[in-house]
Amino acid sequence: MSDIRGPRVFSTDDPKVVSAPSLPPDDDTDDTAPDGPRTPPSRGASLGGIFLSAVLGLVSLTLAASFTGFITTALAREDWIGWTATSLAGIAALTGLVIVLRELIGLVRLGRLTRLRRDADAALRTNDRALERKTVAALTATLRGRRELAWNVSRLDAHAGDIRDPGELLRLADRELMAPLDAAARRLVLKSAKRVLVVTAMSPMVWVAMLYVMVENVRMLKGLAATYGGRPGGLGALKLGSLVVGHIVATGGLAMTDDLVGQFLGQDLMRRLSRRLGEGAFNGALTARIGTAAIDVTRPMPFLDTDPIRVRDLLPELLRREAKASKT
Numbered sequence: 001m002s003d004i005r006g007p008r009v010f011s012t013d014d015p016k017v018v019s020a021p022s023l024p025p026d027d028d029t030d031d032t033a034p035d036g037p038r039t040p041p042s043r044g045a046s047l048g049g050i051f052l053s054a055v056l057g058l059v060s061l062t063l064a065a066s067f068t069g070f071i072t073t074a075l076a077r078e079d080w081i082g083w084t085a086t087s088l089a090g091i092a093a094l095t096g097l098v099i100v101l102r103e104l105i106g107l108v109r110l111g112r113l114t115r116l117r118r119d120a121d122a123a124l125r126t127n128d129r130a131l132e133r134k135t136v137a138a139l140t141a142t143l144r145g146r147r148e149l150a151w152n153v154s155r156l157d158a159h160a161g162d163i164r165d166p167g168e169l170l171r172l173a174d175r176e177l178m179a180p181l182d183a184a185a186r187r188l189v190l191k192s193a194k195r196v197l198v199v200t201a202m203s204p205m206v207w208v209a210m211l212y213v214m215v216e217n218v219r220m221l222k223g224l225a226a227t228y229g230g231r232p233g234g235l236g237a238l239k240l241g242s243l244v245v246g247h248i249v250a251t252g253g254l255a256m257t258d259d260l261v262g263q264f265l266g267q268d269l270m271r272r273l274s275r276r277l278g279e280g281a282f283n284g285a286l287t288a289r290i291g292t293a294a295i296d297v298t299r300p301m302p303f304l305d306t307d308p309i310r311v312r313d314l315l316p317e318l319l320r321r322e323a324k325a326s327k328t
Contacts, residue, residue, distance in 0.1 A: 099233075106236035112142065113230050116300035120170055124302070127166040136160070136173050139300055142229045143177055152176045167304075174304040182295070185227050186309050189291030192220040193318050197284030201277050213283055217290055224294045244293045281319055288314045 074085035116139055123132040140156060143149050156176045163169045196213050203209035221240050225232050232240055289311050296308075 103233040103235045106231060106233035107239065110225060110230045110232045110236045110240060110298075112138075113225070113228060113298055113300045116142075117302070120301040124167055124170065129166050129169075132166060132169050133160075135301075136169050139173060139177065142300070149177060149180065152180060170301060171304045174301060174306055178299070178301060178303075179306050181227055182299075182306055182309060185224055185291075185295050186314070188220060188223050188227065189288055189295070189309070190314055190317060192216050192223075192291060193284045193288040193314065196287045197280040197318065199280075200283045201280030209279075209283075213287070217287060220287070220291055221294050224291065225298045228298045228300055230298055240294065240297065243297045244290055284318055285311065285315060288318060 071085065071089070074081055075089070076082065077085075116135060119131060119135040119138075122128065123135055136156075140153055144153055153176075156173060159172060160169060163172065196216050199212045199216075200209045203212070218237055218241070221244065222232060222237050225236070225240055230236070230240075292309050292311055292314070
């Protein structure tokens, strides 16, 4: 008789049916893990890193101790070495104090421009004639010492007493004082953008071009603030740069700059441009965008009767030569 059993039908609740015990999962096996060698887990800083940190700390401490000992010994001497060290220390302290004071004055001047802009907006919004006259008087006091604005300040003083309607005094100040400053700011932004375009397109090394773009943009920001009466120092330039970046992010200026470059040059022309010329065009347009944002931030009053300075007005003049060169 054969031992082969045929298929049978049974119920799942039959007590004779015994399920096989399930095997515990093997913790050492992982189906999803690759077959290659595993990277050992990180155990913090390595011995080499600790050794280098300790050596660098000792070297820094040695240099500081040597410098301190030399200064102390030099100042204690009564010969020409001591007098020279004392003089150099006095010069360093004096120049450091002057630098600190200049930075503080620059921050105060930059804050004054922001306060004038805020007061002008409030005066226009509330039709407050007293605040309007106070704002125009503060603006005139800020710009009165400028030789190129002497005639404009005199015209403003001559016609300020004849204005009766709220908001008209600020409009007069916008026409007489801000219009020539806007023209100077526009020329400054255009020159900086052209320099960035040329240097980026002709520089053989990328890092040199990036360094020049950064330096040129910082110089442009300081020049624009000085144009409107700010004159910031290093800290003021950093603060102004943060305000400009926030303004660009809030208005979506980077995407708009890229779109404007493509619209002006055209897609076919952009494809024909070399890589360097394309980078120069974009960096120049980006510098112009930063400049227009800096004008919006540093201008002590809003645009009223004068036209605002926009990137689309600067790009044709900025990219005209490059477009002609690319067509040829």
